[in-house]
Structure formats: structure tokens, C-alpha cells
Amino acid sequence: MDNLHLAPIIIGKLLNIGGMLQRQGNKILLPFDLNQQQFSVFFEIVKVGKVKQKDMVNRLLLEKAHVSKVVKKLQKMELITVTVSGEDKRSYWLSTTQKGEQTLKKCMKIFEEWNKEWLGAIDEKQLPLMLENLTQLQSVFKDKIKKNDI
Amino acid sequence: MDNLHLAPIIIGKLLNIGGMLQRQGNKILLPFDLNQQQFSVFFEIVKVGKVKQKDMVNRLLLEKAHVSKVVKKLQKMELITVTVSGEDKRSYWLSTTQKGEQTLKKCMKIFEEWNKEWLGAIDEKQLPLMLENLTQLQSVFKDKIKKNDI
DNA sequence: ATTAAAAAGTTTCCATGGATACTAAAGATT
DNA sequence: AATCTTTAGTATCCATGGAAACTTTTTAAT
Known part of the structure; x- marks a missing residue:
């Protein structure tokens, strides 16, 4: 087969x-x-709570230049705060502001509605299996990308 | 549940x-x-053989402006030919050139190798079911987008 | 037949994101 | 300690792709 x-x-x-x-x-x-x-990017920061900019690159497997720009934008929008790490002056800590948390909630509401509407046409019984498949694909692909990087 | x-x-x-x-x-x-x-876009043109630019927009659900630019690029690369439709002077027929077919073959070879390598880590028995799930998602989402458009 | 509306593509504007080169700090090497 | 290397992040360049306005042709309405 x-x-x-x-x-x-x-x-x-x-x-x-x-x-x-x-x-x-x-x-x-x-x-x-x-x-x-x-x-x-924003969602990941809020989810983790406090995270180094560098770790965001690894978590999402995006270009660090790209993450840098997004971080700048989120900061400008006052959704996150960026503070210099004490031990290592090169690296930054990212964390949410209150405005950020509120904004995220609003986003999630609309996002979830959309998601539910779009998956509403699928038989509910299939969803857990789909999720399982996707989780597996996601981890396999992440692995491949990381290995390619080295 | x-x-x-x-x-x-x-x-x-x-x-x-x-x-x-x-x-x-x-x-x-x-x-x-x-x-x-x-x-x-290129793949779809080769797959169908001869297709109206307008239909490409519907098939792939991309912006017509975007498709227009891609078509221009593919034409410049001599991968496809663009001919004015006889009946309707506004619309164009797209079809492959020989160079296009050769290029596609080369692309597909590399593409398929990549795909097989990345899915090689997945249990083969699961692949048909995954495909089934994805096909369903694809058609549901396409439907949603089309309905949103109207 | 004339005017109005729609349809197929194009052009233009602009934010985005990948690639590369760069700066500055930290770690390793001699 | 001085130099080399690595690491975290930034700045710059440029192709890309979405949005909106536009051109030309076709279709509909009066």
C-alpha cells in the first residue's frame, strides 16, 4: 500500500x-x-504572558526581522510593552498591556464566531480527529523546518 | 457533545x-x-489546459488584480500564452507553452520530493483519511467565501 | 437607439514580509 | 586583556498582494 x-x-x-x-x-x-x-504574534505574547522576543521567533518560526517589525507595531499600538532584559542588554522582554488584553478579548470573540461558523458545516464528531491529525502535521512540519535551519 | x-x-x-x-x-x-x-496559478493553468483569466479568479478565489499581475509575469517568463478571446474582447484565454510544460515538470519533481519527505513521517494509513478531511474543509471554506462575496 | 449598469482586466497606492547587511552586546579563544 | 565569534535585534532593499479607482467592452433598461 x-x-x-x-x-x-x-x-x-x-x-x-x-x-x-x-x-x-x-x-x-x-x-x-x-x-x-x-x-x-500578539496572541502568542498574551498566551505566554511574558516572553523574550527571541523565543517568539522559535515558537512561531518566523523571521526575526519580521517579528521585530511586528513587535514595534504592537508596541506603537500600546498592545504590548517592551522592556530591556536586565542580564542581557541585547534581548527584550515582551508582555501585554491592559489595553492589549482587552483588545485580544474583542478579537477572540469575533475570531471564534467566525471559526465556529465556518466549521459549523462539518460534522462535529469529526472535529477531534481532525484536530489530532493537524496537531501531528504541525509538529512534524515544525521539526522539518528546524532541522532545515541548522 | x-x-x-x-x-x-x-x-x-x-x-x-x-x-x-x-x-x-x-x-x-x-x-x-x-x-x-x-x-x-501556473499549475492550475497547465492542469486545465486552456482557461479564461476570469475563471482562474473563481477557481483559486484570488483577487483579479493579483491574478492579472501573475499572468503578466508568467507571460513574460514565456511559461504561458495569452490570447484575446474572439467573442468577448475584454477577456483572455490562458494556455501553456512548451517551455511552461517542461518547467512545470521540473517544479513538480522537486515539489513532490519535498512533499513526500515531509509527509514521510506520518503513518501512511492515515493519509487517505487526512485527504478526505481536507477535501471537505476545502469545499466548505470555498463555499463560505463565495457566499461572503455576494 | 441611447443611456445606464455590469463585467473583465489594468493601474496605482501602500503595508507587508523575506533577505541581507548591519550594530551592539556577550561569550569564547588565545 | 585583546581579539574573534556568536547572538539579539534593527535598518534597508525589494518583490508581493490587497484595495480602490480606472478603462474598455458587453449587456440591460428605457
Whole structure:
């Protein structure tokens, strides 16, 4: 049984779906003056609470230059605070402001509504299995990228 | 049983995976002077054989302005030919050149290798089910976007 | 037939994000 | 201690892609 010939079709669909979601996500976040990638950085900061800028690069596997710009933007928008680390003057601590937490809540509300609406058409029983599959894919791909980096 | 609370997690993972694949896809296609989106347009044209530019917009659900630019680029690279439609002078027919077909073959080879390597870490037995899930998601999301458009 | 509306593409503007080179601080090496 | 290397982050360059305004052709309405 050689199912590996399905690989390009699966990857193709993941790419297509990812693109659709990203574009739709951008539209939905428009009122907040954020796009989907910026939101994902922001979300991660709030989730972790206090995090080094460097760690964000590893967590999300984005370019550090990109993260730098997003951080600047979030700071300007007063959604996060950036403080110099004591021990290492090169590195920064990122954490949420109150305004940031409030904004996140509003974003999440709209985001979740959207997500539920879009997945509402899928049989609920399938969702846990889907999640399992995606979790596995995510961790495998992350691994591959990290190994490629070295 | 309310599994719909999984929705944001599933969408989040799809976004994350999509991003990783897109960035990696861009890197892999670099030698061909194409990025992942341009490739997907190109691939669709070759797959269909002869297609109206307008239909490409519907098939891939991209902005027509974007498609216009990609088409121009592909034409400049001599991968496709663009001919004015006889009946309707506003619309164009897109089709592959020989160079285009050769280039696509080379791309696909590298692309498929990459795909197989990345999915090689997944249990083969799961792939058909994954594909089924993704196909369903893809069609549901496409529907949602189209309805939103109207 | 004339005017109005829609449709197919293009152009232009601008924020975005990847790549590269750079700065400054920290760690390693001699 | 002085020099070399690595590391965290920034600045700069440039192709990309979304949004909106625009052109031209086609279709609809009066």
C-alpha cells in the first residue's frame, strides 16, 4: 500500500486552505488594524504572558526581522510593552498591556464566531480527529523546518 | 457533545501549517523565479489546459488584480500564452507553452520530493483519511467565501 | 437607439514580509 | 586583556498582494 502518492495533493490542499483562511482572517481583523500574522504574534505574547522576543521567533518560526517589525507595531499600538532584559542588554522582554488584553478579548470573540461558523458545516464528531491529525502535521512540519535551519 | 469549541484551535493550526508550507514552498521554488502563489496559478493553468483569466479568479478565489499581475509575469517568463478571446474582447484565454510544460515538470519533481519527505513521517494509513478531511474543509471554506462575496 | 449598469482586466497606492547587511552586546579563544 | 565569534535585534532593499479607482467592452433598461 503506497499512499505517499497522496502527499502532493494533501500539501496542495493545506496550502490552498491556509491561503483562504489567511485572507479571510486579514479581512476580519481589519477593524483592529492587525493582520492575521500580526495577530498570531500578539496572541502568542498574551498566551505566554511574558516572553523574550527571541523565543517568539522559535515558537512561531518566523523571521526575526519580521517579528521585530511586528513587535514595534504592537508596541506603537500600546498592545504590548517592551522592556530591556536586565542580564542581557541585547534581548527584550515582551508582555501585554491592559489595553492589549482587552483588545485580544474583542478579537477572540469575533475570531471564534467566525471559526465556529465556518466549521459549523462539518460534522462535529469529526472535529477531534481532525484536530489530532493537524496537531501531528504541525509538529512534524515544525521539526522539518528546524532541522532545515541548522 | 459540543465539539465546536475546538473550532478556533483547528483554524489556528490550519493557519500555522499553511504559513509554514507557504514559506517553505517559496524557498523551494526560488530557483524557478516563482513563489508558491504564482506556482499555484501556473499549475492550475497547465492542469486545465486552456482557461479564461476570469475563471482562474473563481477557481483559486484570488483577487483579479493579483491574478492579472501573475499572468503578466508568467507571460513574460514565456511559461504561458495569452490570447484575446474572439467573442468577448475584454477577456483572455490562458494556455501553456512548451517551455511552461517542461518547467512545470521540473517544479513538480522537486515539489513532490519535498512533499513526500515531509509527509514521510506520518503513518501512511492515515493519509487517505487526512485527504478526505481536507477535501471537505476545502469545499466548505470555498463555499463560505463565495457566499461572503455576494 | 441611447443611456445606464455590469463585467473583465489594468493601474496605482501602500503595508507587508523575506533577505541581507548591519550594530551592539556577550561569550569564547588565545 | 585583546581579539574573534556568536547572538539579539534593527535598518534597508525589494518583490508581493490587497484595495480602490480606472478603462474598455458587453449587456440591460428605457
